[in-house]
Amino acid sequence: MIPAPFEYHSPTSLKEALDLLTSKEDVKLLAGGQSLVPLMKLRLAKPKHIVDLGGIPGLESIREEGDGISIGALATHAEVESSDLLRKRCPLLPQTAATIADVQVRNRGTLGGSLAHADPAGDLPATILALDAQMKTVGPKGERWIKAEDFFFGLLMTALEPDEILTEVKVPVLEHAKTAYLKAAQRASGFAVVGVAACLKLDARGTCEEIAVGVTGVADKAYRAAEVERRLKGKRLDAKLIEVAAYEVCRSIDVVEDINGSKEYRTHLARVYTGRAIEAALSA
Ligand SMILES: Cc1cc2nc3c(=O)[nH]c(=O)nc-3n(C[C@H](O)[C@H](O)[C@H](O)COP(=O)(O)OP(=O)(O)OC[C@H]3O[C@@H](n4cnc5c(N)ncnc54)[C@H](O)[C@@H]3O)c2cc1C
Numbered sequence: 001m002i003p004a005p006f007e008y009h010s011p012t013s014l015k016e017a018l019d020l021l022t023s024k025e026d027v028k029l030l031a032g033g034q035s036l037v038p039l040m041k042l043r044l045a046k047p048k049h050i051v052d053l054g055g056i057p058g059l060e061s062i063r064e065e066g067d068g069i070s071i072g073a074l075a076t077h078a079e080v081e082s083s084d085l086l087r088k089r090c091p092l093l094p095q096t097a098a099t100i101a102d103v104q105v106r107n108r109g110t111l112g113g114s115l116a117h118a119d120p121a122g123d124l125p126a127t128i129l130a131l132d133a134q135m136k137t138v139g140p141k142g143e144r145w146i147k148a149e150d151f152f153f154g155l156l157m158t159a160l161e162p163d164e165i166l167t168e169v170k171v172p173v174l175e176h177a178k179t180a181y182l183k184a185a186q187r188a189s190g191f192a193v194v195g196v197a198a199c200l201k202l203d204a205r206g207t208c209e210e211i212a213v214g215v216t217g218v219a220d221k222a223y224r225a226a227e228v229e230r231r232l233k234g235k236r237l238d239a240k241l242i243e244v245a246a247y248e249v250c251r252s253i254d255v256v257e258d259i260n261g262s263k264e265y266r267t268h269l270a271r272v273y274t275g276r277a278i279e280a281a282l283s284a
Contacts, residue, residue: 003040006047010055014138014165017051022140022163024049029165031074031113034105059112059167062086068173073112073166078103080111090171091284092179092199096127099183101190112166115151118158118221120256121191125152125222127181130197130214133171139164152221177201177210180280183217184269186260192217193260194269196225196249196277200232208232213278218270219253227251228274237282246274 011017021027028047030036031054039045053059059074062083069090071080080086080097087094100106100114100123114124115135128148135146139161146159153159160166183195197214211232213225231245249270255263 126214
C-alpha cells in the first residue's frame with residue numbers, strides 16, 4: 001500500500017505545469033488524488049513525476065459566461081454540489097455530484113479529475129453527455145475544445161493527449177429543463193452499477209420537445225441512450241410510453257459483466273433506472 005518513489009512538483013501557473021508535463025518523462029497530473037493515489041498505492045500506476053495542479057490559481061471557479069456556465073477543472077464535487085449558480089441554472093450537475101461517494105471524497109475529488117480519469121462507473125460522464133458539455137484543454141499546441149460526445153473513448157481512455165491539461169468544462173444554462181440523476185450504487189464505494197442522467201423540456205402542451213439521457217456503469221464508457229431519446233422526443237410522455245422506451249437503453253450496447261452484476265442484471269437495472277430517471281425529471 002506504499003506507492004513507488006516519485007518526484008513531486010507543485011507548479012503555480014498553467015505554463016509551469018505544461019512545461020513540466022512536456023519536459024519530464026513519465027509524468028502524471030494530480031488533482032484530487034481520489035483515483036490516482038489508490039492506483040499508485042496498489043502500484044497499478046508508478047509515475048516518476050507527479051505534477052500537482054492544486055497550486056494553480058483560478059482553476060476551481062464556477063461562473064456564468066455567455067450562454068453557459070464555465071466550471072474550472074479543479075472545482076471539487078462538493079463545490080459543484082453546493083454551487084447556487086449551478087443549482088439554479090444547471091441543476092443536473094449538482095444533482096449528480098451529490099451522489100458521488102461520501103463527503104470526504106467529494107471534498108477532494110474534482111470535476112476535471114473525474115472526466116479525465118473516465119471510470120466507466122463514474123457518475124459525471126453520464127451527466128456531461130446529457131448536457132452536451134464541452135471540455136477545454138491546453139497543451140503545447142495551444143487550446144482546444146472537445147465536445148462531450150467526442151471525449152470518452154473507453155475504459156480510462158479519453159480524447160485528452162498525454163501532454164494536455166483539462167482546464168475547464170462548459171455546460172449550458174438550462175432554461176425550463178426538467179432533470180434528474182439516479183443510480184444503483186455499488187454499496188461500498190458509491191460508484192454506479194448503473195447511473196442515468198435525464199434532461200428534458202416540455203412545450204406548453206406537455207409534449208417532449210427535447211430529451212437527453214446519459215448512461216454510465218453499463219458499458220466500458222458512458223453513452224447517450226439514443227433510441228430511448230428517439231422514442232420519446234415529440235411525444236406526450238406517460239408511464240407506459242416511458243417504460244417501453246426505457247427497454248431500449250442497452251440497444252447496440254456491449255453490456256459489461258463483473259462482480260457487481262451480470263449482463264442480464266445490469267440490462268434490467270438500466271431499463272428500470274432509465275424509466276425512473278425520466279419519471280423523476282418529469283416530476284421535478
Ligand atoms: C472511496 C471512493 C469512492 C468513490 N466513489 C465514487 C462515486 O460514487 N462516483 C464517482 O463518480 N466517483 C467516485 N470516486 C472517484 C472520485 O470521484 C474521484 O474524485 C475522481 O474519479 C477523480 O478525480 P480526482 O480529482 O480525485 O482526480 P485524480 O485522482 O487526481 O486524477 C485522476 C486521473 O485524472 C488525471 N487528471 C486529473 N485532473 C486532470 C486535469 N485537469 N487534466 C488532465 N488530467 C487530469 C490524473 O492524471 C489521473 O490520471 C470514488 C473514489 C473513492 C476513493
